[in-house]
Amino acid sequence: MPEALKAEDITVRFGGVLAVDRVSLALKPSEILGLIGPNGAGKTTLFNAITGFVPIENGRVTFFGEEVTGEPPYRRAQRGMGRTFQTERPFEELTVLENVLVPAFLKKPRRREAESLAMAMLERVGLADRAHQPALDLNLARRRRLELAKALAIQPRALFLDEVMAGLNPPALREMIGLVRSLSAEGLAILMVEHIMEAIIELSDHVIVLANGRKIAEGKPHDVISDPLVIEAYLGTD
Amino acid sequence: MAELISLLQNLSNGLLIGGVYAMIGVGLTLIFGVMRTINFAHGDFVVLGMYTAFLFNMQLGWDPYFSLPVAMAAGFLLGLLIERVVLAPIVDKPHETSLLATLGISLIIGNTLLLTFGGESKSVHVSYASLTVPLGAVRISVILLLAGLVTIIVIGALYFLLHRTEFGRSIRATAENRLGAELVGINTRRVQGVVFGLGTALAMTAGVALIPLLFATPTQTGAILTLKAFVVIVLGGLGRIGAAVAGGLLLGMVEVLGAAYVSSAYRDAYGLLVFLVILLFKPEGLFGRTVKRV
Amino acid sequence: MIGNLFGLLLLLGAGLAYPWLLPGALTVGITILLFAGWATAWDILGGWAGQVSLGHASFVGIGAYFVAIGAMDYDLAPWWSVLLAVAAAMLLALFWGGLTFRLHGPYFTLSTIAIAEILRLIAINENWLTGGATGVFIATLPMPFGIDLFDRLTQFYLALAFALGVIGCVVALSRSRFGYQLRAVREDENSAMAAGIDPTRVKLKAFMLSSGLTAIGGGIYGMMLSFLEPHILFFLLLSVQIALTAIIGGRGTVWGPLVGAVLLVGAGEVFRTTFAEANLLIYGVLILLVILFLPSGIVGEVNRRLIRRRYARSAQG
Numbered sequence: 001m002p003e004a005l006k007a008e009d010i011t012v013r014f015g016g017v018l019a020v021d022r023v024s025l026a027l028k029p030s031e032i033l034g035l036i037g038p039n040g041a042g043k044t045t046l047f048n049a050i051t052g053f054v055p056i057e058n059g060r061v062t063f064f065g066e067e068v069t070g071e072p073p074y075r076r077a078q079r080g081m082g083r084t085f086q087t088e089r090p091f092e093e094l095t096v097l098e099n100v101l102v103p104a105f106l107k108k109p110r111r112r113e114a115e116s117l118a119m120a121m122l123e124r125v126g127l128a129d130r131a132h133q134p135a136l137d138l139n140l141a142r143r144r145r146l147e148l149a150k151a152l153a154i155q156p157r158a159l160f161l162d163e164v165m166a167g168l169n170p171p172a173l174r175e176m177i178g179l180v181r182s183l184s185a186e187g188l189a190i191l192m193v194e195h196i197m198e199a200i201i202e203l204s205d206h207v208i209v210l211a212n213g214r215k216i217a218e219g220k221p222h223d224v225i226s227d228p229l230v231i232e233a234y235l236g237t238d
Numbered sequence: 239m240a241e242l243i244s245l246l247q248n249l250s251n252g253l254l255i256g257g258v259y260a261m262i263g264v265g266l267t268l269i270f271g272v273m274r275t276i277n278f279a280h281g282d283f284v285v286l287g288m289y290t291a292f293l294f295n296m297q298l299g300w301d302p303y304f305s306l307p308v309a310m311a312a313g314f315l316l317g318l319l320i321e322r323v324v325l326a327p328i329v330d331k332p333h334e335t336s337l338l339a340t341l342g343i344s345l346i347i348g349n350t351l352l353l354t355f356g357g358e359s360k361s362v363h364v365s366y367a368s369l370t371v372p373l374g375a376v377r378i379s380v381i382l383l384l385a386g387l388v389t390i391i392v393i394g395a396l397y398f399l400l401h402r403t404e405f406g407r408s409i410r411a412t413a414e415n416r417l418g419a420e421l422v423g424i425n426t427r428r429v430q431g432v433v434f435g436l437g438t439a440l441a442m443t444a445g446v447a448l449i450p451l452l453f454a455t456p457t458q459t460g461a462i463l464t465l466k467a468f469v470v471i472v473l474g475g476l477g478r479i480g481a482a483v484a485g486g487l488l489l490g491m492v493e494v495l496g497a498a499y500v501s502s503a504y505r506d507a508y509g510l511l512v513f514l515v516i517l518l519f520k521p522e523g524l525f526g527r528t529v530k531r532v
Numbered sequence: 533m534i535g536n537l538f539g540l541l542l543l544l545g546a547g548l549a550y551p552w553l554l555p556g557a558l559t560v561g562i563t564i565l566l567f568a569g570w571a572t573a574w575d576i577l578g579g580w581a582g583q584v585s586l587g588h589a590s591f592v593g594i595g596a597y598f599v600a601i602g603a604m605d606y607d608l609a610p611w612w613s614v615l616l617a618v619a620a621a622m623l624l625a626l627f628w629g630g631l632t633f634r635l636h637g638p639y640f641t642l643s644t645i646a647i648a649e650i651l652r653l654i655a656i657n658e659n660w661l662t663g664g665a666t667g668v669f670i671a672t673l674p675m676p677f678g679i680d681l682f683d684r685l686t687q688f689y690l691a692l693a694f695a696l697g698v699i700g701c702v703v704a705l706s707r708s709r710f711g712y713q714l715r716a717v718r719e720d721e722n723s724a725m726a727a728g729i730d731p732t733r734v735k736l737k738a739f740m741l742s743s744g745l746t747a748i749g750g751g752i753y754g755m756m757l758s759f760l761e762p763h764i765l766f767f768l769l770l771s772v773q774i775a776l777t778a779i780i781g782g783r784g785t786v787w788g789p790l791v792g793a794v795l796l797v798g799a800g801e802v803f804r805t806t807f808a809e810a811n812l813l814i815y816g817v818l819i820l821l822v823i824l825f826l827p828s829g830i831v832g833e834v835n836r837r838l839i840r841r842r843y844a845r846s847a848q849g
Contacts, residue, residue, distance in 0.1 A: 051726075052725075053722065053725075072725070072730070073722075073725040073726060074724075074725040074726075074727075074728050074729055074730045074731075077725065077726055077727060077728035078728045082726075083726050085722070085723065085726070089720045089722065089723040091715065091716055091719040091720060091723065092719060093715065093719060093784075094712075094715065094719075098712065101712055102712050102713070102715075102716045102724070102727050102729075103726075103727035103728065105709040105712060105713070106727060106728035106729075109709055111707060111708070111709070114709070132843070133843055134839060134840075134843065137843075150723075150726075150727065151726070153727075154727060154728055276638050276642070324820060324823075324824070327824060328823060328824070331827075333638045334584055334638055334641065335823055335827075337584075337638050337641060338584075338776075338779065338819055338823055339819070339820060339823050341772065341776075341816075341819065342815075342816045342817070342818075342819035342820040342823070343816065343820070344816070345772070345812050345813065345815050345816030345819075346813060346816035346817060346820075348812075349811075349812050349813035349816065350813065353813070457769070457812070461768050461769075465645060465646070465649065468642055472642075503653075503656075503657045504653055504657065506649070506653060507649075507650050507653045510646045510649055510650050511650065513646055514643060514646050514647065514650075517632075517635065517639060517642065517643055517646075518631060518632070518634075518635070518643075
């Protein structure tokens with residue numbers, strides 16, 4: 001059974017700065033992989049490189065055994081890489097339902113089927129009652145769930161979450177954690193970039209830590225959290 | 239030998255015309271550099287300058303250069319007013335909004351001129367129109383020479399303003415980073431108003447310098463000149479004054495040489511082709527830093 | 533959807549009634565319908581896909597010239613010429629878009645102006661192609677089923693069919709997968725890509741559709757003018773008029789461009805006595821008003837208020 005995602009020796013350079021330095025990771029099917037690290041560690045850059053939004057200088061990315069290095073983001077999405085965006089990007093002029101309709105059309109070209117898929121995804125994330133509301137009226141927590149619904153609507157084989165927990169108040173956070181857990185239980189492989197440790201500890205099967213563009217630790221959540229290298233990276237060398 | 243002379247003649251003409259293009263371009267690039275606005279009405283301000291000179295010539299018999307101070311002052315005030323009323327409110331909207339706004343202004347100016355002066359093309363005939371000054375075997379038209387002189391003086395003054403005065407520093411700071419400039423206390427609203435006014439004043443000056451050379455029609459000349467101005471600044475690199483000068487000179491030469499040696503019917507097309515090529519392959523211009531691209 | 537279909541029927545009815553009500557104003561009616569069609573076609577690229585083109589007069593010119601030259605030099609009936617014109621227009625759009633879609637916003641617009649200008653210069657100078665600056669005169673046209681294509685009334689019905697056709701296309705677009713892809717790309721290209729959409733492909737399709745439809749209108753326009761000069765047809769000012777008609781009426785809406793055409797061409801007629809050729813002044817004033825006070829255009833703003841009010845009511849109920 002091939003890994004859901006394999007990234008080998010990914011190197012990303014911006015101008016003269018090495019943002020990601022030979023990082024490798026592997027995501028198994030049905031697993032939740034957490035990607036953490038202090039600000040500026042290169043997590044989001046790595047994430048964007050894997051999903052195709054940022055060019056890589058060196059390295060390979062394979063998705064379920066197929067090479068996707070160099071493919072544009074929409075090709076990767078067509079293969080089943082679903083992703084959310086850190087600054088939520090609803091299509092503001094459209095309603096909530098229409099927002100999910102757009103990605104739903106990928107696998108369901110006919111309007112009626114796309115609409116049922118979109119509604120189903122809205123129900124999955126608990127937004128079905130707001131289907132006809134203009135998307136720009138949603139609050140933060142609901143926007144996050146909309147992002148998730150959009151990613152799910154392409155019927156992905158793996159989900160890539162970019163800090164979906166940030167800024168949520170405690171009840172909303174619990175809800176989101178529950179949602180991600182249930183998605184994983186359905187068999188979806190998930191890679192999540194996160195700052196919120198509560199979510200990482202509860203959800204991740206495996207965690208990778210980045211600092212200054214390099215992988216400095218990897219393993220089970222509890223082991224990684226108590227790793228002195230990791231603690232030092234987060235707190236600085238004081 | 240005759241070919242060499244003719245080449246030199248063409249080159250000198252191209253340079254001088256290029257000088258005027260440079261003046262038009264400098265105004266546009268100043269506005270773009272500070273406000274990130276693509277001023278569609280720029281050519282129409284040039285035409286406005288032309289008509290100002292025409293008006294004074296017709297009513298008072300003045301030589302165009304006498305009306306220059308009036309044109310500059312009027313251009314500055316008009317620009318200030320337009321910036322305040324139309325552009326300031328939309329400063330945070332996407333770029334195409336200001337493009338459409340200036341398009342609207344262009345239509346208003348052009349058509350108001352049409353209503354006031356009628357549709358026939360106008361020019362100003364000066365007594366020294368066909369006078370030339372010899373430089374070796376090459377003859378340089380006095381009008382072009384005067385235009386070139388005005389260009390040098392004006393651009394020199396602009397340079398002085400930008401690099402040797404306090405206000406000039408505020409302008410450059412705002413161009414660099416508007417938010418940052420505000421944080422250090424610069425009144426960017428005032429800066430933008432002044433800059434737009436300067437840009438339009440420069441345009442009107444170019445108009446005054448050009449009217450003895452060209453015929454102006456109220457609605458068409460504006461668009462042609464605006465397009466030329468865009469070519470100039472894209473050639474040189476958007477937002478950089480020295481580069482705009484270089485761009486203007488280059489355009490002048492491309493046009494004259496193209497018309498002389500390839501085909502004069504497509505004179506205007508050479509600049510456009512170069513413009514497209516640069517836009518597509520080196521949008522930062524021949525001298526510039528990177529510019530927005532997908 | 534029902535609303536849009538109803539609107540189309542209304543337009544058909546109004547169009548059929550018009551020649552009876554205002555028989556002396558047929559030319560104005562044709563102009564309104566042509567602009568409505570052109571602006572709606574423009575809007576597919578400019579409003580739905582969000583790429584502002586100021587070079588659409590090129591496609592009008594292509595349509596008109598193909599009909600003229602087809603009739604005069606090759607004895608082709610207009611519908612064949614129009615078909616060829618559509619093909620030519622779409623090819624031009626493909627090539628043009630392929631080159632320039634990587635340019636952001638205003639730079640794309642600038643490039644459309646440059647390309648249209650170059651085409652205009654070619655049209656003026658290449659006598660063998662277009663009859664040069666002196667233009668082409670369409671002296672004869674075939675008479676299918678005995679219909680006289682020079683007859684104003686016939687041209688009116690053709691223009692009506694054109695407008696209805698283009699608006700009908702957009703109505704279909706609004707519910708279709710392609711329409712949603714366009715809107716997504718316009719709003720946020722990255723998010724659209726994450727949804728599996730190839731932005732360049734989508735924009736190219738929009739451009740080709742837009743240009744082809746515009747060319748059809750150009751063909752009808754050619755028949756109406758019967759004497760074609762390149763500087764009227766390929767002119768920047770015509771491109772600007774088309775674009776502003778759509779923007780003032782409301783970009784990205786189904787009926788906005790039609791409303792814009794009625795308003796602007798109508799106002800132009802009303803002011804023609806006072807302003808003569810300066811009726812473009814109205815365009816200038818209106819675009820400023822729209823930008824400052826009605827950013828989504830007339831119909832766009834109306835839509836916004838309606839949607840808000842409808843949602844507010846249902847949320848309370």
